[in-house]
Amino acid sequence: MAQEPRSGESEPGASDDRAASSPVRRQRADGRRNQARLLEAAFAAFAEHGASVSVREIARRAGVSTGTLSRHFPTKEELFGAVVLNRIGQLVRRADELAAGGDPATAFFTFFAVLVEEGAADHSVGDALSSAGFDVQTIASTANRDFGDALRGLLDGAQRAGAVRQDVDTADVKALVVGCLARERDGLDDAARRRMISIACNGLRPCPGPEAPATHPA
Amino acid sequence: MAQEPRSGESEPGASDDRAASSPVRRQRADGRRNQARLLEAAFAAFAEHGASVSVREIARRAGVSTGTLSRHFPTKEELFGAVVLNRIGQLVRRADELAAGGDPATAFFTFFAVLVEEGAADHSVGDALSSAGFDVQTIASTANRDFGDALRGLLDGAQRAGAVRQDVDTADVKALVVGCLARERDGLDDAARRRMISIACNGLRPCPGPEAPATHPA
DNA sequence: AACTATACGGGACACGTGTCCCGTTTAAGT
DNA sequence: ACTTAAACGGGACACGTGTCCCGTATAGTT
Numbered sequence: 001m002a003q004e005p006r007s008g009e010s011e012p013g014a015s016d017d018r019a020a021s022s023p024v025r026r027q028r029a030d031g032r033r034n035q036a037r038l039l040e041a042a043f044a045a046f047a048e049h050g051a052s053v054s055v056r057e058i059a060r061r062a063g064v065s066t067g068t069l070s071r072h073f074p075t076k077e078e079l080f081g082a083v084v085l086n087r088i089g090q091l092v093r094r095a096d097e098l099a100a101g102g103d104p105a106t107a108f109f110t111f112f113a114v115l116v117e118e119g120a121a122d123h124s125v126g127d128a129l130s131s132a133g134f135d136v137q138t139i140a141s142t143a144n145r146d147f148g149d150a151l152r153g154l155l156d157g158a159q160r161a162g163a164v165r166q167d168v169d170t171a172d173v174k175a176l177v178v179g180c181l182a183r184e185r186d187g188l189d190d191a192a193r194r195r196m197i198s199i200a201c202n203g204l205r206p207c208p209g210p211e212a213p214a215t216h217p218a
Numbered sequence: 219m220a221q222e223p224r225s226g227e228s229e230p231g232a233s234d235d236r237a238a239s240s241p242v243r244r245q246r247a248d249g250r251r252n253q254a255r256l257l258e259a260a261f262a263a264f265a266e267h268g269a270s271v272s273v274r275e276i277a278r279r280a281g282v283s284t285g286t287l288s289r290h291f292p293t294k295e296e297l298f299g300a301v302v303l304n305r306i307g308q309l310v311r312r313a314d315e316l317a318a319g320g321d322p323a324t325a326f327f328t329f330f331a332v333l334v335e336e337g338a339a340d341h342s343v344g345d346a347l348s349s350a351g352f353d354v355q356t357i358a359s360t361a362n363r364d365f366g367d368a369l370r371g372l373l374d375g376a377q378r379a380g381a382v383r384q385d386v387d388t389a390d391v392k393a394l395v396v397g398c399l400a401r402e403r404d405g406l407d408d409a410a411r412r413r414m415i416s417i418a419c420n421g422l423r424p425c426p427g428p429e430a431p432a433t434h435p436a
Numbered sequence: 437a438a439c440t441a442t443a444c445g446g447g448a449c450a451c452g453t454g455t456c457c458c459g460t461t462t463a464a465g466t
Numbered sequence: 467a468c469t470t471a472a473a474c475g476g477g478a479c480a481c482g483t484g485t486c487c488c489g490t491a492t493a494g495t496t
Contacts, residue, residue, distance in 0.1 A: 028442055028493055055484065065445045070485060130400055167413055171401060175414060179397015182348055183389060195385055196393060203421025246463055246472055273454065283475045288455065 035072045038062045042083050050123035051080055084128045088147045091118065091125075095150035104157030108164065111154050112173065112204075113197050116180045120193060126181045129174050165206045176200040253290045255280045260301050268341035269298055302346045306365045309336065309343075313368035322375030326382065329372050330391065330422075331415050334398045338411060344399045347392050383424045394418040 041062035045053045055076050059069045073079035094114055098107040119125040128144075151170045158164040180196040259280035263271045273294050277287045291297035312332055316325040337343040346362075369388045376382040398414040 030493070031443055034443080054482080056482095065447095066484085067446070067486080068444055071443075074485080076484065131403060165417075168417065172410070172414060172417065175397050175401035176417070177397075178400040179393050179395075179418075182396040182400075183393035185349060192390070196390060198425070199383075199386065199390065199394070199418075199421040200397075201421070202423070202425055203417040203419070205420070207416075207420055244472095248463070249473055252473080272452080274452095283477095284454085285456080285476070286474060289473075292455080294454065 031072075034062070034064055034068060038064065038069055038072055038079075039082060042079050043086070046080065046083050046124035046127075047122040051127040055079070080124070084124055087118075087122065087125055088128070088144065091115070092146050092150045095147075095154055099150075099154055099157065104154070104161045105163030108154040108158035109201050111151075112177065112201060115177045116193065116197050119177060119181045120184055126178060129181075130178045162206065164204050168204060173204070176204070249290075252280070252282055252286060256282065256287055256290055256297075257300060260297050261304070264298065264301050264342035264345075265340040269345040273297070298342070302342055305336075305340065305343055306346070306362065309333070310364050310368045313365075313372055317368075317372055317375065322372070322379045323381030326372040326376035327419050329369075330395065330419060333395045334411065334415055337395060337399045338402055344396065347399075348396045380424065382422050386422060391422075394422070 038058070042058045045058045045061055049057075055069055056066055058079070059066045062069070069079070073082065091114075095111055098111050101107060115125070115129075119129065148170055151173060155164065155168070155170060155173060159166055159168075177200075180193070180200055183192055183196045256276070260276045263276045263279055267275075273287055274284055276297070277284045280287070287297070291300065309332075313329055316329050319325060333343070333347075337347065366388060369391060373382065373386070373388055373391060377384055377386075395418075398411070398418055401410055401414045
């Protein structure tokens with residue numbers, strides 16, 4: 001079912017440009033150029049409308065037809081995966097920088113704020129976090145695990161430093177990010193975003209007292 | 219456009235059963251029965267799958283055809299609106315009970331927990347809160363405003379009592395509920411839900427100190 | 437210059453959705 | 467019992483989606 005050549009950048013150990021000239025004709029220049037434009041257009045479109053944007057819209061933005069898109073990325077899921085793989089990579093790098101920097105507490109909380117702000121600017125981040133529509137776990141499993149590991153590392157550090165309550169896990173943090181992003185829908189002012197981040201981070205701090213609300217009083 | 223008779227229960231001041239017998243034949247018994255079954259099936263289906271469930275599935279559950287569904291509820295949005303109108307009514311009543319009860323702080327926090335638990339049991343609640351898919355504001359505007367007013371009342375009380383920081387608004391609270399519900403996707407154990415509620419409520423409490431994380435340090 | 441595999445455009449295809457019409461059945465009133 | 471309109475079932479319709487095929491153009495090699 002797959003078309004046939006399926007882009008490049010993976011198989012032989014040969015250098016990426018001007019590969020072996022005699023055995024097979026490797027990849028055409030315009031093909032690689034269109035793939036790059038496609039990736040760029042998909043990046044922008046997914047950021048603007050989330051994962052629900054249509055492939056026709058992406059192809060239109062890239063100035064190519066849906067057939068071309070389909071050859072480079074046989075399925076929409078692969079295209080989305082390629083895009084979020086990029087984003088995830090950036091976030092993981094950011095997390096590593098923060099982990100290497102100052103104290104673990106501010107590293108974690110800063111990363112939380114970064115997540116929310118990136119998610120506000122790029123809707124694909126939120127869709128990937130909340131697994132909306134696609135099973136990103138399957139597509140970008142490696143990158144996603146990297147992201148999970150990075151987040152876990154920061155969280156562990158903050159917990160060891162006593163800045164975050166011990167019982168929270170990474171899924172809790174992700175859910176809080178999703179909550180902060182959900183606030184964006186009505187009244188997307190900057191103050192509200194900062195306030196939501198503040199609320200979430202304060203909630204993550206160790207409880208000053210055992211004053212959790214009753215769950216089922218009535 | 220609209221079929222023609224459009225169910226009953228709205229127009230004349232006559233009693234609901236055995237209306238004026240001579241002028242026009244009012245409504246048939248099986249019609250009312252099927253409408254009730256439809257509403258019941260829609261309630262269950264929306265609770266189970268959220269607003270994304272298809273009208274065919276709802277009709278199948280009710281044991282009627284899609285044509286019948288379409289006559290009683292000309293559009294899916296109306297059906298969803300009727301269902302969430304019910305749910306919203308229950309929640310508003312619950313909020314009023316809590317407001318009439320003990321101190322405002324526990325009333326507000328308890329209502330928050332109720333919202334999360336109801337949302338976990340009924341996916342239509344979360345979809346209505348996050349305005350996923352439909353513009354519930356338009357359909358169930360009155361009920362939604364009632365809900366907003368009720369939530370605002372509880373929030374105001376808790377804020378006056380000093381139990382909740384002054385700068386939060388109802389949209390913040392709704393977003394936090396959505397965040398708690400987002401946690402349900404992976405590992406939907408009861409402990410996680412309670413933990414998320416605890417985190418959110420602690421975050422809503424007045425800040426012990428001005429230790430909000432930096433937003434853009436790098 | 438000639439040739440060939442690669443890449444492309446455009447549209448066809450299948451699928452699922454919500455909505456609506458039409459011929460038939462049936463409850464209710466005379 | 468007969469009549470009539472409300473209610474029904476089932477399918478047609480339009481729309482949007484993602485995917486894929488086929489004929490054509492072109493980049494790259496000989």
